[in-house]
Amino acid sequence: MKSPRAILLLLLLALSTGTALAQSRAADSLRRLLNTARRPDTTRVRRLHALVTELAATDAPQALRLGREALGLARQLRDTAGIGRGLLWLSILHRREARYDSARYYTLLARQLFARRHDRRREAKACLELSLIDQLQSNPASALAWALRGLPLAEQSQDLAVQTQLRSTIGGIYSQIGDYPSALAMLQQALRDGRRLGDQQVVAATLSNLASTYQMQKKWPQALYYFQRAVQASQRMGDVKNETTNEIGLAEVYGQQGDHTQALEHGYRARTLVRTNQDEYNLPAVQLMLARSFLLTQRPDSAVALARQALQLSQRTRSNGNIGNAADVLAQAYAALGNYRAAYEHQRLYADYQDTLAGEATQRKTSALRYGYELGKKQNQIALLNKTRQLQAQRGARQRQQLYGLLAGLVGALLVAALLWRNVYNKQRANRDLNEKNEQIARQRDDLTRALTGLREAQTRLIQREKMASLGELTAGIAHEIQNPLNFVNNFSEVSVELVEEFMDGPWQRLPEAEKAYATELLDSLTQNLQKITHHGHRADSIVKGMLQHSHASTGERVLTDLNALVAEHLPLAYQSFRAKNKDFNATLTPDFDSRVQQVNLVPQDIGRVLINLFNNAFYALQQRQLTGPADYVPELVVHTKRQRNQVQIRVQDNGIGMDEEIQQKVFQPFFTTKPTGEGTGLGLSLSYDIVVKGHGGTLSVASQPGQGTEVVISLPV
Known part of the structure; x- marks a missing residue:
């Protein structure tokens, strides 16, 4: 079954509802005006945009060329209103051609411009366009974020038309993720407002979304009723694309009820519309609908042929919804043909698509x-x-x-x-x-x-x-996937060393003396190579175990905690852990705790993890300066706690090697590390920053001088 028809919302921003004849006459009139009045002013910019509006549905390449010309002239004239309209039109035209990266680029520029001008009404339109782009690529979370950002802007500007379009979009997204009660409530309101405004585009799109929502719930009479009304509304407007999409919807519903005659009738009608109008946008959907009909009538070979064509077209245009549907059809068709390997591969592709819509994240x-x-x-x-x-x-x-x-x-x-x-x-x-x-x-x-x-x-x-749970799952997944092949590398390298030794004790003894020297040289090189593989394999194993330690998620529950006791507990723990790996390392630990720092509401496991990371980094800096510094150098780590007005501070100071300004600007980036390869994952400070700033509403800052030391300051609200 297809997802709810977010495709219909593609036409919500279409500004032309007249007949083809009226459009042609208007376009010819605008061309004459542009040819006779060539003065580069704001009037020409508006006429170019009007011509783009007329040509958008009939001559997309020409509309794109004129849209770029209008945008260039508006920028030359510093016409901010013309720039905004030009960016938004270029986004709409690129979206209709399934060039989503370009569409998103132009829309983001338009939204920034409208936000700077405090133009809430047009900023709401830009948010609607961004929501449509993400919805067309089956990214419901991002689509919903943009729509919910645009709805308050439209309400503040009292623009009921954009409010109605956004509600129709939000209703489609709720249906797409399976929240049918919320979807129906939002779509019914959009339908009422669209009728009151006389906006036939919104009415047609909302009728189609209502039909899809009932289709997803297997309420066939309601689905057929709204699809038929959507077809009628599209025919009244001369909107062939939406008419085609709704004919596909009717064919799917009849097919799901077992009425293959009606299904094929509407399917062939949709295919005729696609061929007549050269509608490449709806072509994959028509092919998938016919492929399902062939599948239901026990013709899997025909279903495979059509579904494979639809999959190739959808992958070329990056239409994630059609990719998922094509994978579903191919999985069923290959299973019917007994090709279970191909069926399993396409079933995995379909499952990945379903996870993007209904997964926990x-x-x-x-x-x-x-x-x-x-x-x-x-x-x-x-x-x-x-x-x-x-x-x-x-x-x-x-x-x-x-x-x-x-x-x-x-x-x-x-x-x-x-x-x-x-x-x-x-x-x-x-x-x-x-x-x-x-x-x-x-x-x-x-x-x-x-x-x-x-x-x-x-x-x-x-x-x-x-975020912490997602990071933990990702890190744990990567670590577990690496662990098995890594164990094989370590085990086989050790076994290979033993085989070389057995060869030296046995067959090597029987070699002629002339060949023993050459064999010995080869075996020594092989042994050295295996020892290096074992060494680096164990280094990789320690990195994987470190990643698994970072992936452990905490409860996230805040409790009143004695902060001084928490710091005093983790300081010697980190020191002993570091000395266990570095026997020759010694440092002076100087705790300086403020007695006014008492109970603080925090997550002790998370803050403890932050302290361990900071202490380990400080010990590493002290060790590096001890190895390269003067003979009288004494490594020292000082930890202060201090109570201020509405916050408490933890200051970790060391007299280690320090950092320059460029490194300080990158230390909180994920996977950035100053340690040699194999000694650091680059996750410690990034994870610490997220825990302090985003998890506890505090701040984490660093100040350092090369060759003098580093100070890291944690500030937590009381």
């Missing part, structure tokens, strides 16, 4: 994105409460001014004192009610602020835990 990312969107709503509620309080404060100020006027009138109007006293009493009561309301609003605001702070902390922990 994708689910965690999409959940975190929706979580962040809810946080944004909370922030808007707090802003609204603050604004309400300001308005009521202004109203109270006006009431106080009226009260002062009444009091002044009391001096000159003793005859109406009773009436004035009554008015004063009423105003005071109103002020008391107003003060009570202000206090209530302040309490609500404070409660929401605390809730928002808690949600932010939870989101930060969730993201950090996910």
